[in-house]
Amino acid sequence: MNRSRKIQRHARKLRRNGLQPVVILDRDDRLPDVAVVLIVRALWRYRSELAPFYSGFMLALGGTVLHITHSKWWPCLLSVATVATWILALFGNRLGLVLPSERLYAAVVVMSGGGWLAAVTALGIAFSPLLWALVGGGVLLAIPWWLHRRRRSKVRVDRQIAAWPDIAESVGLRGSRVQSAVVDVWGWRARFALARGQTIQDVTARVPAIESALGTFRGAVRVFPTRDAKANRFELRVLDADPHAEAIPWPGASVASIVEPIDLGPFEDASSARVLLLRRHALIGGVAGSGKSGGINVLMGNLSACRDAVIWAIDLKRGMELRPWASCIDRLATTPDQARMMLRDAVVVLEGRAQWLAAQGRRVWDPSPDYPALVIIVDEYAELADDAPEAAGDTDSIARRGRAVAVTLIAATQRPTQKAMGKGAVRSQMDVRICFRVRERRDVDLILGQGMLGAGWHAHTLDAPGKFLLSAPEHDTPQRGRAYLLTDAAVSAAAEHHAALRPGLDVVSREALEEGRSKFVDAAVAPSPRRALSGDEHAETALGEALEGAPIEGTSVAHLLMLTGMSRPTLYRRLNDLVKSGRAVQVGRGRYKASDHA
Numbered sequence: 009m010n011r012s013r014k015i016q017r018h019a020r021k022l023r024r025n026g027l028q029p030v031v032i033l034d035r036d037d038r039l040p041d042v043a044v045v046l047i048v049r050a051l052w053r054y055r056s057e058l059a060p061f062y063s064g065f066m067l068a069l070g071g072t073v074l075h076i077t078h079s080k081w082w083p084c085l086l087s088v089a090t091v092a093t094w095i096l097a098l099f100g101n102r103l104g105l106v107l108p109s110e111r112l113y114a115a116v117v118v119m120s121g122g123g124w125l126a127a128v129t130a131l132g133i134a135f136s137p138l139l140w141a142l143v144g145g146g147v148l149l150a151i152p153w154w155l156h157r158r159r160r161s162k163v164r165v166d167r168q169i170a171a172w173p174d175i176a177e178s179v180g181l182r183g184s185r186v187q188s189a190v191v192d193v194w195g196w197r198a199r200f201a202l203a204r205g206q207t208i209q210d211v212t213a214r215v216p217a218i219e220s221a222l223g224t225f226r227g228a229v230r231v232f233p234t235r236d237a238k239a240n241r242f243e244l245r246v247l248d249a250d251p252h253a254e255a256i257p258w259p260g261a262s263v264a265s266i267v268e269p270i271d272l273g274p275f276e277d278a279s280s281a282r283v284l285l286l287r288r289h290a291l292i293g294g295v296a297g298s299g300k301s302g303g304i305n306v307l308m309g310n311l312s313a314c315r316d317a318v319i320w321a322i323d324l325k326r327g328m329e330l331r332p333w334a335s336c337i338d339r340l341a342t343t344p345d346q347a348r349m350m351l352r353d354a355v356v357v358l359e360g361r362a363q364w365l366a367a368q369g370r371r372v373w374d375p376s377p378d379y380p381a382l383v384i385i386v387d388e389y390a391e392l393a394d395d396a397p398e399a400a401g402d403t404d405s406i407a408r409r410g411r412a413v414a415v416t417l418i419a420a421t422q423r424p425t426q427k428a429m430g431k432g433a434v435r436s437q438m439d440v441r442i443c444f445r446v447r448e449r450r451d452v453d454l455i456l457g458q459g460m461l462g463a464g465w466h467a468h469t470l471d472a473p474g475k476f477l478l479s480a481p482e483h484d485t486p487q488r489g490r491a492y493l494l495t496d497a498a499v500s501a502a503a504e505h506h507a508a509l510r511p512g513l514d515v516v517s518r519e520a521l522e523e524g525r526s527k528f529v530d531a532a533v534a535p536s537p538r539r540a541l542s543g544d545e546h547a548e549t550a551l552g553e554a555l556e557g558a559p560i561e562g563t564s565v566a567h568l569l570m571l572t573g574m575s576r577p578t579l580y581r582r583l584n585d586l587v588k589s590g591r592a593v594q595v596g597r598g599r600y601k602a603s604d605h606a
């Protein structure tokens with residue numbers, strides 16, 4: 009009983025190593041002969057390397073048998089070999105022979121093997137020099153096989169995967185198993201099934217142990233959920249070499265319109281990290297020197313190529329980062345005052361657009377060269393919050409209400425703490441998060457959102473400037489990307505090239521700004537009713553005054569909102585009441601003034 013259990017255990021171990029157990033029992037039913045097991049094990053383990061010898065042996069055996077039994081078959085064998093050669097040469101890519109050299113090699117091997125088999129079938133193996141031809145030709149043809157990089161990688165992967173049960177046991181993932189594996193340009197990836205109760209978080213926590221067990225370099229293993237999002241599956245990616253080891257030059261703009269997703273740089277699997285910015289706000293975070301400004305350059309290179317996006321930018325580092333793009337930027341603020349005014353104007357634009365849309369019976373602003381989106385880029389957002397804290401209300405408004413009217417806010421900062429982001433909801437409104445390297449693990453959650461560190465978004469392990477993690481509605485797995493690098497020369501060339509494409513603000517936004525400015529001048533002469541207001545009564549008075557002072561074509565709802573500080577529903581309700589009671593009239597869509605007898 010004890011002995012049979014031992015044998016079973018031994019057989020299990022062999023299977024775990026990808027071997028079929030060969031059990032040789034002597035008359036006394038003793039344990040398997042170790043030498044034979046070792047030889048069989050080696051012949052199986054090195055089957056890929058030994059494949060040329062196995063093939064040569066099979067050819068010799070087959071040829072000898074055929075010569076004795078069917079020596080007249082040789083023309084048939086030759087025809088089959090010729091047809092097979094042509095099929096491999098012409099359609100080999102469908103069989104996984106991707107490179108022409110691989111197809112050529114397969115065709116030569118099949119033709120040589122088939123030709124030799126036909127000759128031996130007709131003449132017999134003793135006919136000179138057939139045996140020498142097999143040995144010489146076999147060795148010659150075996151050399152490319154032994155040297156083939158993809159074959160060697162595949163063998164290595166097969167061995168690692170065969171050893172997975174042992175690895176799983178030693179890293180604490182006992183019961184997990186490999187479902188499929190592929191070798192790719194950078195290494196290999198495999199899909200795994202987890203044992204009952206294990207989660208992807210368990211795997212993520214064991215990444216260093218897996219790296220050690222697989223014998224890879226540190227940082228070579230990545231863990232992702234599978235595409236079907238099953239909780240008991242995961243994908244393991246093992247890199248032989250870091251695909252992001254070198255800086256990747258910017259290939260030029262990937263978009264011509266803001267409605268297209270912008271390519272920030274390649275992920276590790278060589279797919280593009282494309283992200284849409286229309287009707288979204290973006291937060292870019294990372295320590296000093298992690299590549300935030302480089303990331304902004306990639307965005308600028310693309311946004312400046314969009315004929316349907318106007319760019320406003322705030323760079324309180326005296327324009328150091330963004331000034332090279334000045335020819336493509338519609339408005340650049342480099343002082344706190346300019347930034348304050350710009351953000352206030354952005355809110356005016358936003359409200360003007362909202363009102364215009366309402367008047368048109370439309371819900372969203374569809375960008376076009378005549379009616380472009382407005383993108384506001386703020387480099388070092390923390391400085392804005394420090395130097396122009398009064399602008400917080402405006403950034404908040406833009407973040408909350410900018411989407412429908414295509415006003416986008418892109419903020420870059422080292423650590424987006426509540427203090428750095430100003431009070432309000434700006435951070436929580438950021439739909440796209442680009443996280444470069446952070447120093448402290450907890451900063452991952454700060455930039456990417458609560459719980460992201462635990463979910464495997466390890467931005468603290470990014471090890472070179474420009475490497476980033478991208479979180480967006482269409483990017484929900486922690487894939488590492490590397491932003492393209494724009495040299496100074498590339499920035500100048502792109503800025504010069506794109507300057508001619510830049511659209512101006514649309515007529516709706518321009519009118520809203522003009523109107524807003526005249527109100528602002530009025531408000532500067534008389535004390536601002538909005539600032540003086542505190543309660544409902546004051547808001548009511550401000551509304552009355554605003555309607556009284558309205559021009560013939562009426563005052564827009566956007567400005568009434570600004571002047572009264574009322575919420576939109578309250579303002580509409582009050583305007584309705586005033587119109588019904590004859591104290592105000594609606595002059596046009598969304599425009600009101602006091603009635604003449606009021």
Ligand SMILES: Nc1ncnc2c1ncn2[C@@H]1O[C@H](COP(=O)(O)OP(=O)(O)OP(=O)(O)O)[C@@H](O)[C@H]1O
Pocket residue numbers: 255256294295296297298299300301302303422473474475490491492493
């Ligand atoms: N995508 C990239 N690929 C390769 N190198 C990069 C990349 N982005 C940035 N770098 C290198 O890293 C350096 C610092 O980058 P960058 O100025 O963008 O960092 P930062 O996060 O904006 O820093 P700071 O907060 O101090 O402005 C650059 O001078 C550049 O050499």
